[in-house]
Amino acid sequence: MxxxxxxxxxxxxxxxxxxxxxxxxxxxxxxxxxxxxxxxxxxxxxxxxxxxxxxxxxxxxxxxxxxxxxxxxxxYPADDGEAEPPRTPPGAYVIPGDRGARIPQSDGVDADGYSRLLVRGKAAFFPQEIIQRRDEFGPYYVHPQDEWIFVIAGDVEVDLGDDHVVRLRSGDSLYYAGGTPHRRRVTNGGVARLLIVQAAADD
Incomplete structure (x- = not known):
């Protein structure tokens, strides 16, 4: 865009x-x-x-x-210019609900939802809030890091390749190893809200 x-x-x-x-x-x-x-x-x-x-x-x-x-x-670097960050001990910080790296899921302006990164700087894992509206599968994603999905609201299908399609409802979770092809779509209409956690890359 x-x-x-x-x-x-x-x-x-x-x-x-x-x-x-x-x-x-x-x-x-x-x-x-x-x-x-x-x-x-x-x-x-x-x-x-x-x-x-x-x-x-x-x-x-x-x-x-x-x-x-x-x-x-x-x-969104670790020091992103937040005026008055909440006081936390070293190694801890808050990402307010209206902040975090937010990227559209597709080329429409949030038409198919968005992804918001919930950490900044170096971390052991990388949680993202996903709002997804797309009801068709897009291309597969493949990366070397393990990943975990938790469905906060809505219904989704996750295609893990080789005819392995997993249906998830609110409260369900799914873990898959790095290197597993994956793509998602919303089912039953509406919007899905997901928490996706990706392991950090090996240095």
């Missing part, structure tokens, strides 16, 4: 994509080709003038040999 003016999070995300691209000696055109994106869109993204969907961010992450989470963390 194109933006009229860049916001700080998109500027940070674009700068991180540019930094990683240059570190690998890639041109904009080369990275765009690897990620199956248009060169103009990637240029806008690096300048903070576009907001990627989760699918687009996944393609960029794979092309840069990193993860969506690593790129999201760059968009």
């Amino acid at each position: 194109a933006l009229d003016t860049p916001d700080p999070a998109q500027l940070s995300l674009g700068a991180e994509i540019r930094r990683r691209r240059r570190a690998q000696g890639l041109t904009l055109q080369r990275l765009a080709a690897r990620a199956d994106l248009s060169h103009p869109f990637l240029s806008q993204l690096e300048r903070g003038l576009a907001r990627p969907s989760m699918l687009t961010l996944e393609r960029i992450a794979q092309a840069l040999e990193t993860t969506q989470v690593d790129l999201l963390l760059a968009a």
Whole structure:
């Protein structure tokens, strides 16, 4: 999605994509080709003038040999300028309900829902709040980290490849190992609210 003016999070995300691209000696055109994106869109993204969907961010992450989470963390660094953060001991912090890296699920403006990262900086695991409206399966995601899903509300199906489709209702959870292809869709209409926790990448 194109933006009229860049916001700080998109500027940070674009700068991180540019930094990683240059570190690998890639041109904009080369990275765009690897990620199956248009060169103009990637240029806008690096300048903070576009907001990627989760699918687009996944393609960029794979092309840069990193993860969506690593790129999201760059968009919302540990010191994000919060005026008066709640007092917590070292190693603890609060993510208010109106904050956290928020990325649309698809290229529509939150039309199919969004993903919100619930931590910032380095962490042992990465929880995300997912609001999902899409009732059709999209492409598979595959990453090396283990993942766990808990359904807060709604009904979803999770396709784990090889004809393994799991139906989940409110209160159900699902764990799968890294390397497992996966994709989700809402069933019975409406909206699903999920908590998804991904293990941290090995350093």
